[in-house]
Amino acid sequence: MLENEKKYIEDAKAGNQEAFGIIYNHYIAQIYRFVLFKVSGKQIAQDLTHETFLSAWQNIKNYKHKEFPISSWLYQIARNKVIDYYRTNKKNISIDTEEFDESSLGFEEQKNLDGPMNLEKIKSLITYLKPEYQDVIIMRYVEDLDHGEIAHAMKKSEGAVRLLQHRAIKNLKELYEKYRGNN
Amino acid sequence: MKNIEEIIRQLKKTEPEKEYTVNSLNLILANPQNPKNKFTFSLADILKYSVAMGLTGILIIFSLSDAFLGLNAKILSPILLSSLDEQKLKNEASQVDIKISISEAKYYNDSINKVAVALNETAQNGPDHLNSAIIQKEIQGLDINNQNDKNIDDLLNKLTL
Numbered sequence: 001m002l003e004n005e006k007k008y009i010e011d012a013k014a015g016n017q018e019a020f021g022i023i024y025n026h027y028i029a030q031i032y033r034f035v036l037f038k039v040s041g042k043q044i045a046q047d048l049t050h051e052t053f054l055s056a057w058q059n060i061k062n063y064k065h066k067e068f069p070i071s072s073w074l075y076q077i078a079r080n081k082v083i084d085y086y087r088t089n090k091k092n093i094s095i096d097t098e099e100f101d102e103s104s105l106g107f108e109e110q111k112n113l114d115g116p117m118n119l120e121k122i123k124s125l126i127t128y129l130k131p132e133y134q135d136v137i138i139m140r141y142v143e144d145l146d147h148g149e150i151a152h153a154m155k156k157s158e159g160a161v162r163l164l165q166h167r168a169i170k171n172l173k174e175l176y177e178k179y180r181g182n183n
Numbered sequence: 184m185k186n187i188e189e190i191i192r193q194l195k196k197t198e199p200e201k202e203y204t205v206n207s208l209n210l211i212l213a214n215p216q217n218p219k220n221k222f223t224f225s226l227a228d229i230l231k232y233s234v235a236m237g238l239t240g241i242l243i244i245f246s247l248s249d250a251f252l253g254l255n256a257k258i259l260s261p262i263l264l265s266s267l268d269e270q271k272l273k274n275e276a277s278q279v280d281i282k283i284s285i286s287e288a289k290y291y292n293d294s295i296n297k298v299a300v301a302l303n304e305t306a307q308n309g310p311d312h313l314n315s316a317i318i319q320k321e322i323q324g325l326d327i328n329n330q331n332d333k334n335i336d337d338l339l340n341k342l343t344l
Contacts, residue, residue: 015216017212020211020212021208021212024204024208024211025204025208028199028204028207029198029199032197032198032199033194033195033197036197037194046199046203046207049199049207050207050210050211053207053208053211054210054211054214057211057212057214057216058214058215058216058217059216059217060216061216061217061218061219062217062219062220119190119193119194122187122190122191122194123194126191137191138194141188141191141192141194142191142192142194142195143195169187169188172187173187176187
């Protein structure tokens, strides 16, 4: 959490651009990563991250600071931006179905990736998870957020987040094993 | 093979380009902020106020009903009103009964003599003096212009003077 975050938020609410700039610089990287791993496209991730912080700047007067860092609110905005992106672009990935669609993984393309397990392959596998699983994996393992903060960002209980985390990792491991088995 | 969680943690090294972040921030700050919504209520606020109003309504209904005074006063009221004290109400009720009994006894005592006289007269003369036909006949028999009656009046006047 940013030091003196509450003060910066109050200043930003009053229209102080410098205060908002401090918040932006502190959280831009993690929000960018969050979006990037969900859309897997640098240009799209940049656009959606920009839209996220633009919404935050325009609506910060209505933000109510609670016990969690403002990043929880930024994650909520970013999630909505990604959902809107998939809705408007009708990307051929099932984002609402309960079960994972194995055929969407595209093993034939993955076979062209040689070498040991690397970050790009993991990033690629993450995009085939359900959106909720993606959210939990990124926030928990990439950004090291605690369960309470993730629960607040996802508007779920901590218990539900723990369950999602368990399922997400299990699902990702299964995907990885299938990927290895096909190579 | 590395643990998959450890591999995921390495994704933290991914950073946005510096040039992008600077340009993005400048574009964002060039936009005006939206004004604060004056009448925004969260679901929690709505629930809080509706529950408070509902409970107030129920309390008003109870307070206006006899059931509240009779049955629920002790439960709902932290301070028991003196007018609702059961023992005091019983004492007052018993005192009212005594006063009523005394006034009734006095009435019966006064009226018993009158009743006795009336019964005695009825037993001796019969109920003829109450017969309306007889009374009418006596009225008709009276001669107001009779000279003897005038003399009687004069004599009576002298006696009284």
